[in-house]
Amino acid sequence: MGDRIRLSSSLLLEQRAWQVILDREGLEWSQPQPPSARGEESFSVPTSEIIAVEETEIDEKQSNRRKWRKMSKRHAFTVYYMKRKRPHCWRCKEATFWCVDEQLCNQWIQALKELIDSQTSRPKRLLVYINPFSGKKQGQRIYEQKVAPLFSLASISTEVVVTEHANHAKDNLSEVNLANYDGIVCVGGDGMFSDVMHGLIGRTQKDSGVDQNDPTAPLVPCKTRIGIIPAGSTDCICYATVGINDPVTSALHIILGDSQPLDVSSVHRNKTFLKYFVSLLGYGFYGDVLKDSEEKRWMGSVRYDFAGFKTFLSHHYYEGTVSFLPATHTMGCPRDGRSCKTKCRVCKQSKRQLEQLQKFEKDRHGYDRRNQWHVIRGKFLAINAANMSCACPRSPKGLSPSAHLADGCADLILVHKCSRFNFLRYLIRHTNEDDQFNFTFVEVYRIRKFHFTSQQLEDSDDIHNMQKKHFGRFCSDQPTCCCTFSGSTWNCDGETLESPAIQVEVHCQLIKLFARGIEPPSKYEESPSMVQDRSYVGRL
Numbered sequence: 259m260g261d262r263i264r265l266s267s268s269l270l271l272e273q274r275a276w277q278v279i280l281d282r283e284g285l286e287w288s289q290p291q292p293p294s295a296r297g298e299e300s301f302s303v304p305t306s307e308i309i310a311v312e313e314t315e316i317d318e319k320q321s322n323r324r325k326w327r328k329m330s331k332r333h334a335f336t337v338y339y340m341k342r343k344r345p346h347c348w349r350c351k352e353a354t355f356w357c358v359d360e361q362l363c364n365q366w367i368q369a370l371k372e373l374i375d376s377q378t379s380r381p382k383r384l385l386v387y388i389n390p391f392s393g394k395k396q397g398q399r400i401y402e403q404k405v406a407p408l409f410s411l412a413s414i415s416t417e418v419v420v421t422e423h424a425n426h427a428k429d430n431l432s433e434v435n436l437a438n439y440d441g442i443v444c445v446g447g448d449g450m451f452s453d454v455m456h457g458l459i460g461r462t463q464k465d466s467g468v469d470q471n472d473p474t475a476p477l478v479p480c481k482t483r484i485g486i487i488p489a490g491s492t493d494c495i496c497y498a499t500v501g502i503n504d505p506v507t508s509a510l511h512i513i514l515g516d517s518q519p520l521d522v523s524s525v526h527r528n529k530t531f532l533k534y535f536v537s538l539l540g541y542g543f544y545g546d547v548l549k550d551s552e553e554k555r556w557m558g559s560v561r562y563d564f565a566g567f568k569t570f571l572s573h574h575y576y577e578g579t580v581s582f583l584p585a586t587h588t589m590g591c592p593r594d595g596r597s598c599k600t601k602c603r604v605c606k607q608s609k610r611q612l613e614q615l616q617k618f619e620k621d622r623h624g625y626d627r628r629n630q631w632h633v634i635r636g637k638f639l640a641i642n643a644a645n646m647s648c649a650c651p652r653s654p655k656g657l658s659p660s661a662h663l664a665d666g667c668a669d670l671i672l673v674h675k676c677s678r679f680n681f682l683r684y685l686i687r688h689t690n691e692d693d694q695f696n697f698t699f700v701e702v703y704r705i706r707k708f709h710f711t712s713q714q715l716e717d718s719d720d721i722h723n724m725q726k727k728h729f730g731r732f733c734s735d736q737p738t739c740c741c742t743f744s745g746s747t748w749n750c751d752g753e754t755l756e757s758p759a760i761q762v763e764v765h766c767q768l769i770k771l772f773a774r775g776i777e778p779p780s781k782y783e784e785s786p787s788m789v790q791d792r793s794y795v796g797r798l
């Protein structure tokens with residue numbers, strides 16, 4: 259605790275007397291004379307984890323309790339704070355302290371309010387977009403029952419927009435006055451997040467006069483943070499940045515004003531902007547699974563397993579050229595086993611070094627980077643660019659377990675043509691402890707930029723004519739292959755993208771989320787056992 263004590267009083271909690279101390283570091287309560295059987299009891303909540311304070315309404319039953327009869331008047335205040343329930347899962351807890359007089363009670367409430375207000379990173383006004391059709395169509399219910407009461411407890415005002423069509427949030431963000439809000443919240447899945455992200459990045463570039471179609475234009479980072487309340491059928495971005503898909507935990511990250519910078523990659527074809535992604539851009543296997551699953555939406559969530567199995571059996575491979583610029587500014591590499599954690603040092607240092615490198619490249623205008631590009635021609639079962647680990651409940655370590663959220667890099671994973679059995683071994687390694695990159699047919703690089711051109715496009719300027727002319731070309735050297743099409747689709751953060759040639763660039767820390775990355779397990783162990791175990795949310 260800090261040395262500047264603001265308040266120190268003897269207060270009652272759960273009918274026992276405690277010495278309660280408040281300073282700028284937080285709130286601490288301990289037993290002045292611990293009963294010998296119980297041993298010393300002391301609890302603390304850091305300021306950054308105090309959610310709210312309220313004067314407590316005292317009902318008849320409470321005021322008639324034996325201990326209270328000694329006091330002439332009854333006054334109490336309740337402190338709401340964040341408690342780690344299990345790894346990555348947070349809850350709002352409460353502790354009610356009883357004071358001997360009204361003046362003391364008001365003094366405590368005032369001091370706690372001042373302390374909470376000193377947390378300037380916390381949002382006061384939020385713009386909330388809810389997709390009513392996300393996942394199991396529970397978005398609105400989840401928001402109203404689990405999230406809105408917490409926002410109101412934390413005195414956050416909200417403007418809620420229930421989306422009426424695809425891209426509603428994106429379109430809306432092009433015209434709202436962003437200065438009116440401290441953050442944007444999306445309630446839905448990865449698609450909804452993507453809508454909000456595209457809206458916010460597009461708006462920021464437009465306001466700054468940056469042309470998104472220019473692949474060489476440095477993008478302006480967005481100031482407004484985005485919060486994700488997971489309610490979709492796929493919530494991978496929330497999982498990879500918070501560690502769990504839990505609406506209450508995400509709401510608490512927003513309330514406490516967490517901030518997690520995130521890299522965003524842009525996808526262009528020549529001078530046309532196509533899309534942004536923060537998680538995965540996958541061609542071949544992951545593109546085909548997505549395309550097939552989109553055609554089978556009527557199957558519900560089982561469509562992903564079905565499409566995955568079918569795509570695995572079809573075993574298509576794709577020919578093309580990948581060229582990439584390796585990341586030289588970062589001290590991390592894809593197989594170093596150093597996963598991205600809260601306050602990641604790799605991300606911080608990489609950002610600093612990238613800024614120096616970009617300044618050097620700018621100063622030496624015309625600096626020839628061509629000789630630094632690597633070129634790989636081949637036949638690929640999958641080409642994946644992972645901007646983050648891409649961990650999800652199905653694959654808790656993700657496609658690239660050591661990829662970082664904010665280091666200005668992506669991990670480019672090239673899975674060359676191999677037997678079905680070997681490809682199955684590769685896929686299985688995403689679910690166990692073994693290194694999924696330890697195969698001769700898998701290459702992985704940490705990169706800043708990459709280009710891909712499919713074989714068809716290299717052969718001709720007109721891809722459509724080429725598909726007709728060379729139909730089945732890729733099957734010709736694999737007689738058993740039953741392939742009836744020659745190009746794959748890109749899986750761009752769960753949205754399909756058709757383009758036989760793309761240019762990708764990672765933009766370091768372009769956006770910020772209300773999150774803090776993955777907390778190490780020690781954080782959970784440090785969390786104090788609490789005197790009261792009444793969950794605020796549990797009562798809602």
Ligand SMILES: Nc1ncnc2c1ncn2[C@@H]1O[C@H](COP(=O)(O)OP(=O)(O)OP(=O)(O)O)[C@@H](O)[C@H]1O
Binds near residue numbers: 447
């Ligand atoms: N009211 C609406 N009607 C139809 N589509 C909408 C609506 N609001 C948002 N969308 C679109 O729905 C898409 C998917 O949304 P979201 O990711 O929230 O749900 P999901 O169930 O997880 O989706 P998916 O199953 O595609 O992963 C988004 O691209 C978004 O633009």
